[in-house]
Amino acid sequence: MKPKEIHALRKALIDWYLVNQRDLPWRKVTDPYPIWVSEVMLQQTQVATVLPYYHEFLKRFPNLQKLARANFQQVLKAWEGLGYYARARNLHKAAGVVLNQHLGNIPQSRPDFRKLPGVGDYIAAAVLSIAFSKPYSVVDGNVKRVLSRLFIMDEPVNQSSAKKIYQQAAADLLDTQKPGTFNQALMELGAIVCKPRNPLCPACPVQTWCLAYQRDRISEFPRKLKKKATPQYPIAVGVVFKNSRVIITRRKPEGLLGGLWEFPGGKIKKNETAKAACIREIKEEVNLAVKVDSHLCMVKHAYTHFKIQMDVFCCSYISGRVKLTGPVDHRWIRLNQLDDYPLPKANHKFLAKLRQWKDKEFGSVKAEVGKERR
Numbered sequence: 001m002k003p004k005e006i007h008a009l010r011k012a013l014i015d016w017y018l019v020n021q022r023d024l025p026w027r028k029v030t031d032p033y034p035i036w037v038s039e040v041m042l043q044q045t046q047v048a049t050v051l052p053y054y055h056e057f058l059k060r061f062p063n064l065q066k067l068a069r070a071n072f073q074q075v076l077k078a079w080e081g082l083g084y085y086a087r088a089r090n091l092h093k094a095a096g097v098v099l100n101q102h103l104g105n106i107p108q109s110r111p112d113f114r115k116l117p118g119v120g121d122y123i124a125a126a127v128l129s130i131a132f133s134k135p136y137s138v139v140d141g142n143v144k145r146v147l148s149r150l151f152i153m154d155e156p157v158n159q160s161s162a163k164k165i166y167q168q169a170a171a172d173l174l175d176t177q178k179p180g181t182f183n184q185a186l187m188e189l190g191a192i193v194c195k196p197r198n199p200l201c202p203a204c205p206v207q208t209w210c211l212a213y214q215r216d217r218i219s220e221f222p223r224k225l226k227k228k229a230t231p232q233y234p235i236a237v238g239v240v241f242k243n244s245r246v247i248i249t250r251r252k253p254e255g256l257l258g259g260l261w262e263f264p265g266g267k268i269k270k271n272e273t274a275k276a277a278c279i280r281e282i283k284e285e286v287n288l289a290v291k292v293d294s295h296l297c298m299v300k301h302a303y304t305h306f307k308i309q310m311d312v313f314c315c316s317y318i319s320g321r322v323k324l325t326g327p328v329d330h331r332w333i334r335l336n337q338l339d340d341y342p343l344p345k346a347n348h349k350f351l352a353k354l355r356q357w358k359d360k361e362f363g364s365v366k367a368e369v370g371k372e373r374r
C-alpha cells in the first residue's frame, strides 16, 4: 500500500471510530490505572462479561495504592467468576511493584512496564498507547482478523510463528500521531464490523483498501490451523459434612485457579467408579475417611484447553485429622459462609443444589444450630 493510501486508511478508520465506538467506561478515563485494569480483564474475555467486574473492582480498589495494599483473597473474590485467575494474581503483584519501586507511578517506559508481572506485549502496547500515547501497536484476535482480511495474509492467526508477521503488519499500519485512538479503532472494527462470521462490509470504513473484500475472498480469511480436540476429564468431588460444617481447601497460589477455594476431589482413574474416586481423593488430599451419602449432581465445565465432567457427592466425615497434600490451607465452614471465599465457577454451578440438599437433609439453619448445640 502506498503511503498516501495508508494515511487515508488511518484517517477513515479513526473518523469512523470517533463516531461509532461503543460507550465503554474505560474509554472515558485518562488515568492509566483503570485503563490497565480494563485491558487485563479484557484479555480472553468479552466486553459484556467484563463490564460488571470492572465497575465492582474499581469500587473495591479505586486506585493502585488500594489494590497494592489489599489482601490477595479480596482481590480474588473481586475476580471470582471472571476466570484466568493468574491475571488477578499478576495485577495484584504488579501493583505492589509499582508502589514500591516506582513510587506508585505506572512506568511509561516499555522496558520498565514490560518487567511487571503479567505484562506481555499486548498489555504493554495497549496501556502505553492508550494511557500515554506511546507509539506501540496492539495485536489481539480482532486485530489479526482485520489485518488478515485487509492484506489477505496467509499466515494462520493461531500459529505462534506468525505472531511477528502480524505485529509487523500492525506496526506498519499504526498511526504514530494517535496510537491509542488508532489501536482502539482497529480493535473496535474487529469487534463490531469485521466480525468472525458475516462481517458488515457495506458499513466498513476501510472497505476501499480491503483486498479480501475487493477480491471477494472474505470467507478464506483469517486462516487458522486446525485445533486438536479438547480433552475431557472425569472428576469426582466431595462435599464432606462434619456436624453442619463442610471442608473447603485452598489451591496453591500458582497455576490453574491458583489461590481459589474448592471442595476436595480430583481425577477419576481408569476403571474406577466416581464414588470410589471421591473417597480416595478426599483421603489423599485431606487425609479424611468419609462415607458417600448421595450423588448430588453432575456438572460440566470448559476451561481453555480442556473440559471437565464433575460428579459431585455429599459425604459424611467418619474419621481422621486433616493433613493436606496438594492444597495449602483448609477451613471447616457453614454453607452460608461460602460467599466469603472465592470459588471456581465449576463449584458455583452446584451450590444452589447443594443448599437445597442440605435444607432437605438437615432442615433450616436454625434447626441446624440447635442440633449442633445438643
Ligand code: SF4
Pocket: 146, 149, 150, 193, 194, 195, 199, 200, 201, 204, 205, 206, 207, 210, 212, 213, 218
Ligand atoms: S471490508 Fe469487510 S472484510 Fe474487509 S476489513 Fe472491512 S469488514 Fe473486514
